[in-house]
Amino acid sequence: MSHTPQDTVVLPRRMKHLTVDRRGYPVIATVERSPREVNFGSINERRKLALATFDWCAVCGLPFANELRWQTVLEKGPLPSTVVSGEAPVHEVCALYAAQVCPYLFSSRSRLGDEARKGMVREGVVRFAGFEATSAVTVHESGLQPGVYTLHFEHRGQAEEFSYHEADEVRDRFAEALACEEELPVAGGEDVLVRLFNRVDDDGEGDVVTGAALAAGAAFAKDIFKLQGLNAFQGEHYPTVAGLLLRGTEQEIREFSAGARDEAFSAVGPWVLEHGGRFPVPLQRWRTRGESMVSRGRPHPPEGPGRSVAKNAPCPCGSGRKARRCHPAGTSPS
Structure with a gap:
């Protein structure tokens, strides 16, 4: 029997409350979902608004507390003082888990699956940066789809980063993050x-x-x-x-x-x-x-x-x- 990445990669403790779809993937916080279907290729802007308001991770849907906000970045070289992205930030351990499990992140041969980018291949090197704060969240009109407005997250205070070409390059860092993973109690x-x-x-x-x-x-x-x-x-x-x-x-x-x-x-x-x-x-x-x-x-x-x-x-x-x-x-x- 063959094993898929989600079968072999340890699930972080903070993701264990997430529902698992029929293929075994945990249903992350930002994606469209219903009792009938989970669409991992469709990011829900309404859900992003809740994440921005309550300061929750876009993967596990739990608070950031004092942890860095991690974001994929496309820039090469030193980053500017302010980085803006249409994606909501995540915890480091959640980012490292996604890097090994998400079909669009773990392999340099992955093809992006949403309608806007259908057929495009993932960047050869994926770069994640960790920021001290989300300084603003604003509404912007899409440059590709006039009349469509989406949320953009502004981050400041880059503190760390990691990058990889293939998923096995982050396994040691992931093991360290799992060992240091803190509980995120909510009440x-x-x-x-x-x-x-x-x-x-x-x-x-x-x-x-x-x-x-x-x-x-x-x-x-x-x-x-x-x-x-x-x-x-x-x-x-x-x-x-x-x-x-x-x-x-x-x-x-x-x-x-x-x-x-x-x-x-x-x-x-x-x-x-x-x-x-x-x-x-x-x-x-x-x-x-x-x-x-x-x-x-x-x-x-x-x-x-x-x-x-x-x-x-x-x-x-x-x-x-x-x-x-x-x-x-x-x-x-x-």
């Missing part, structure tokens, strides 16, 4: 959000965490509702909730969370309170921008039919989506 609101975000068995569940990300402050990011796949989230609802979580008192935030029908919305208020104003840099920048956008009056949580219909019923706003995914906390009264 409270973050534990709920991580669990919901990484599910595969409920179609679209990750979209609920996208809504929670908007509520935490991503709704204030410039051009955020132009982002690919965010049409269903447009309207005044999410900025209203974000305003509550920005300016509301602790009691108001807790009351909102207790009354929210959706589990992700129930968790995001506690997540905001647990962080006590110490947010990931991109989110803090969005929330600072929100300070000038939110009315000086006391914000109120949305009310209306979205909070009284069954969670699996069509949303009253007319989007065609289920109420729990479209307006989980309700729609503003007309």
Whole structure:
């Protein structure tokens, strides 16, 4: 019997919560998924927004804590002080695992599988750089697809790097990373959000965490509702909730969370309170921008039919989506 890379490469402890697809691949945080199909060739921008907001790894979907943010880079020679990429960053041990298992990374003969790059061969040498911080996340229009907007991650403070031609060149480094791997405990609101975000068995569940990300402050990011796949989230609802979580008192935030029908919305208020104003840099920048956008009056949580219909019923706003995914906390009264 032949063995595939995912059979022979040790799975990092922090990836063991991920669902495994029928071929044995762990379903990483950024890819499109549903109970019927996992599409590793399609990166989901809505999921990237959640990663940026909560400062999670694009492979395991867990927080970075004090670890470096690793990113593939195409530049040759010394890197500039700021590096911008359309890919979300990952932990080092997750990057090293992917280098040995991902069909598009482990071999110099690999062909890229997404529609935009179909038929292209992987770079001969893959270069990863580790950065101290993600300094900003912004929305940009694609240069290849006019009218399509995607997230770009800006990194500063390069601290380390590694490169390889074939996957076996990183095995020793991977073994060292496994030996030094630290637990990344999550608790409270973050534990709920991580669990919901990484599910595969409920179609679209990750979209609920996208809504929670908007509520935490991503709704204030410039051009955020132009982002690919965010049409269903447009309207005044999410900025209203974000305003509550920005300016509301602790009691108001807790009351909102207790009354929210959706589990992700129930968790995001506690997540905001647990962080006590110490947010990931991109989110803090969005929330600072929100300070000038939110009315000086006391914000109120949305009310209306979205909070009284069954969670699996069509949303009253007319989007065609289920109420729990479209307006989980309700729609503003007309």
